[in-house]
Amino acid sequence: MRIKNQETIGELFIFSQVAIYGLYPVVINYSSKLMPPVLFAGLSILLASVFFFFAVVFQKNFKHIFRWEALKYILLVTLFIVVVPSIFIFTGTSMTSGVNTTILFQTEVIFTFLFVGIFSKSEKITARRLIGAGIVLLGTATILYNGTFDLNLGDILIIIGVAFYPFGNMAAKKALKLVPPTVILFVRSVLGGLTLVCFSLIFENSSSLVLPSVRDYFPLILLNGIVIMFFSKILWYQGLKRIDLTKAVPIDMSFPAFSLLFLFLFVGEVPTLYQWAGLILTLVGVGFVAYKVQQKKDITPPFE
Numbered sequence: 618m619r620i621k622n623q624e625t626i627g628e629l630f631i632f633s634q635v636a637i638y639g640l641y642p643v644v645i646n647y648s649s650k651l652m653p654p655v656l657f658a659g660l661s662i663l664l665a666s667v668f669f670f671f672a673v674v675f676q677k678n679f680k681h682i683f684r685w686e687a688l689k690y691i692l693l694v695t696l697f698i699v700v701v702p703s704i705f706i707f708t709g710t711s712m713t714s715g716v717n718t719t720i721l722f723q724t725e726v727i728f729t730f731l732f733v734g735i736f737s738k739s740e741k742i743t744a745r746r747l748i749g750a751g752i753v754l755l756g757t758a759t760i761l762y763n764g765t766f767d768l769n770l771g772d773i774l775i776i777i778g779v780a781f782y783p784f785g786n787m788a789a790k791k792a793l794k795l796v797p798p799t800v801i802l803f804v805r806s807v808l809g810g811l812t813l814v815c816f817s818l819i820f821e822n823s824s825s826l827v828l829p830s831v832r833d834y835f836p837l838i839l840l841n842g843i844v845i846m847f848f849s850k851i852l853w854y855q856g857l858k859r860i861d862l863t864k865a866v867p868i869d870m871s872f873p874a875f876s877l878l879f880l881f882l883f884v885g886e887v888p889t890l891y892q893w894a895g896l897i898l899t900l901v902g903v904g905f906v907a908y909k910v911q912q913k914k915d916i917t918p919p920f921e
Contacts, residue, residue, distance in 0.1 A: 627859025631868045634852035639875025641845050642710070642719040643883060648837050649711035652830045653821040657838065658703040659813030660831065664842030665850070666806035672799040672851070681796040682804060690792035691804050697785030699809030704816065705778030712771025715886050716760075719876040721775045723757045723899060725782050726750050729866045732783040745905055746863050752902030753870055760895030786862050789854070798854035806846070871903045 648657045673679055681687070710718045730750050792801050817823045823830075831838065857865050874896055880886040888896070 623859045627856040627865070628868065630852045630856030631860070631865050634849045634856065635869055635872045636875055637844060637849040637852070638869070639872045640840070640879055641849075641872075642722060642876050643715055643879045644837060644841050644845065645707055646710045646713075646715040646718045647884065648834065648841070649707060651837075652834055653817055653823040653826060654707035654711050655704055655813055655821055656817035656823045656826065656830060657834075657841070658707045659810050659815075659817055660827075660838050661810075661841040661846050662699060662703075662806050662813065663810035664838060665846035666803060666810055668843060668847045669799055669803035669806055673803050676797065676799060678797045678800050681800045684796055687792050687795035687800075688804075690788045690795070691801050692808075693788035694785045694792060694801060695805040695809045695812075697781045697788065699785075699805050700812050700816075702778040702781045702785075703809070703813055705774045705781075709771040709774030709778065713769055713775070715880045715884055716877065716888060716892060717772055718775060719873045719880070720757060720760045720892070720895070721772055722779060723753060723870045723873065724776055725779045726753045726867050726870050728780045729783045729786070730863060733787065733863055746867070749867050749902045749905030750863075752905060753867055753899050754902075756895040756898030756900075756902060758895070759898060760892045762891055764889075764891065783862075783866075786857070786866070789857060790862060793854065793858040798851065798858065802847075802850055802854060867903050871900055874900060 645654070645657070648654070673682070706718075727750065730747065789801060814827075818827075853865075853869070877888045877892065877896060881888070
């Protein structure tokens with residue numbers, strides 16, 4: 618049966634992205650122990666830009682790259698989604714565990730509700746979504762507690778990096794009204810990837826490590842660049858243009874369920890009782906946000 622409700626389609630895109638995105642904290646935490654973290658971020662994003670270019674050409678959307686009214690929003694997306702968060706998050710994860718990296722990403726829910734409530738008048742923060750976000754926060758606190766509260770510098774850097782995401786996502790919502798998702802992803806990947814590589818060459822002193830890193834860790838760069846930076850981002854933007862940001866982000870924050878599983882299978886990090894309890898609370902909070910009391914009117918997105 619053909620699904621006509623665009624909100625339902627958006628939720629399916631977001632949930633599909635969640636399963637893939639669960640790999641992200643695992644990959645970046647593991648790779649940061651092997652090579653300069655910002656260099657890894659830049660190379661992965663540049664690799665993704667190649668595939669976004671072909672997607673733009675295939676969809677015959679190349680002309681939209683030159684829509685200058687959208688460029689200001691795409692530049693904000695590049696700054697607040699790619700450049701600044703990557704520097705903080707990739708550096709921070711090299712100083713902490715994979716589990717902490719995974720869980721601290723959930724603070725995006727809190728920043729989203731705070732900043733969207735202050736800066737955006739187009740989205741309604743309902744009581745149900747607010748309760749859901751509160752339960753997600755409780756779940757995060759439970760996991761971070763883990764017997765004692767002990768945040769190191771890496772944890773703080775990750776939280777700072779995540780705090781920039783809502784600004785980028787609000788800009789992305791505006792850009793999505795003007796250009797297709799692949800155009801935003803292509804431009805932000807090219808500009809963001811080049812900026813991160815340049816940052817690494819200057820501040821990480823990685824000029825002599827670029828070629829060895831590509832040669833020795835190409836499978837990791839390939840995994841992060843194609844599967845996470847390319848495919849999962851397409852799913853995210855397809856979902857984001859169909860549902861509210863204050864609904865999309867809490868659903869997205871269910872990815873730690875997959876991350877903890879991947880950490881156990883591939884890295885050997887075993888979640889504690891506090892972490893499992895917090896994860897259950899998080900999923901309950903996501904359920905509050907995603908549950909629909911009544912069927913809403915179909916909204917057709919501007920671009921396919």
